[in-house]
Amino acid sequence: MSSTVSTDAPKAGRLERGAPDTMAGRVARKLGTRVASVVSIIIALVWTIPTFGLFISSLRPEGDIKTTGWWTFFKNPSMTLDNYHEVVFGTAGTSGRLASYFVNSLVITLPAVLFSVSLAAMAAYALSWLNFRGRDWIFIGVFALQIVPLQMALIPLLKLLHNYTEWGGGFFAVWFAHTCFGLPLGVFLLHNFMSELPKDLFEAARVDGAGPAMVFRRIVLPLVTPALASLTIFQFLWIWNDLLVALVFTSGPGTRPLTVRLAELAGTRGNDWQRLTSGAFVSMLIPLIVFLSLQRYFVRGLLAGGVKG
Incomplete structure (x- = not known):
């Protein structure tokens, strides 16, 4: 003993x-x-x-x-x-005036984040819990899209929008581009979280007569809040700080975001770079607010699907 x-x-x-x-x-x-x-x-x-x-x-x-x-x-x-x-x-003889570009960044970022996170959540739910032919192959394709360089798709997507739609050079074009480029990571992250949810919950909901839409709205979304918050942070920071996609898919000061204006603040000869310091902190204001407000979900969302139990 x-x-x-x-x-x-x-x-x-x-x-x-x-x-x-x-x-x-x-x-x-x-x-x-x-x-x-x-x-x-x-x-x-x-x-x-x-x-x-x-x-x-x-x-x-x-x-x-x-x-x-x-x-x-x-x-x-x-x-x-x-x-x-x-x-x-702005002042006389200068070309500052970030206020309008600040608004453009909000107009670009908020809908793009909403579209990408919403579509990624619905796609991840379908690939996790709905049975249909080719589901596994679709998920493999989504996973493979993450390794495709962003630069390879910019010009083909721009030509597609110009040739077959009237969205080229406006807000719709940049919303569409950010949504397409953000979906692979979003679907992969949310799929790993949703696939670990208890199967008994879905079986009990089906017994009670709940359809796929109700299960997604009443059961899945409340349980994946940490993952949704983490994905929202990632998407918001990426879209807000993006310069390349904005340069390609927007045209003119009426649609271009803050990052494009910041790149121009130093002047044509680079002699006005003192503006970049204050301009950088102006651009950091909204991302800091978003991150601090959602930080309690951040770590939990990063670990989504990493372990079982």
């Missing part, structure tokens, strides 16, 4: 600490040490230094930005909001 107690005691201790003697458990124990926490804090601080320097530069006068580094600010502090006023509203 004593041997049994001595054998089971270490196992009980490990279970109480919540770290089983597996590879994942050993990694979890190492990452939970004080040394790992200190290293993580140091990495976070080092990673933040460039952003902090950019913020300091955005508040410095033009002459100081062009002649000294941002770290000299602490020796001779001098702050101004002229850079922000210039890029947002």
Whole structure:
């Protein structure tokens, strides 16, 4: 009896600490040490230094930005909001005025995120729980589309829109492009999450007379909220910060987003680059709000479908 107690005691201790003697458990124990926490804090601080320097530069006068580094600010502090006023509203002889481009970015990003996330959720549900011929081959095709370079599809898609539709050069074109380019990753991510849902839920719903649409709306969507939030963050950040697709599928200041205007702020000769510091922080405002508001779902969504149970 004593041997049994001595054998089971270490196992009980490990279970109480919540770290089983597996590879994942050993990694979890190492990452939970004080040394790992200190290293993580140091990495976070080092990673933040460039952003902090950019913020300091955005508040410095033009002459100081062009002649000294941002770290000299602490020796001779001098702050101004002229850079922000210039890029947002513009002044005489300048070409700032990011306000209208800011609105264009919102008009492009919000519908594109809505379309891509909604279609990805419905497609992932169909590929996970609806039985039809060729379902597995379709999923393999969707998975394979993730390795196709974005640049290969830009011109063919643009010609398709110009030749067969009237969407070329407007908001509809860029919405369509972002939706197409975001679907493979979205379907793959949500499929991995939905396929791990308990089968008993769907069988009980069918017994109660619920159809596929009701099951998707009442059961699946509430359970996949973390994955939907993570996908929304990914899509929003990618579309908001996109420059290549915007350059190809939009034309004129009436439809071009903030990123296109930021690329032009330095001037034709690159001598007005002091505007980029304040312009960069203006463009970061909305993504920060979106990320901070959905961050509690972010980690759970990243791990969606990674483990069972």
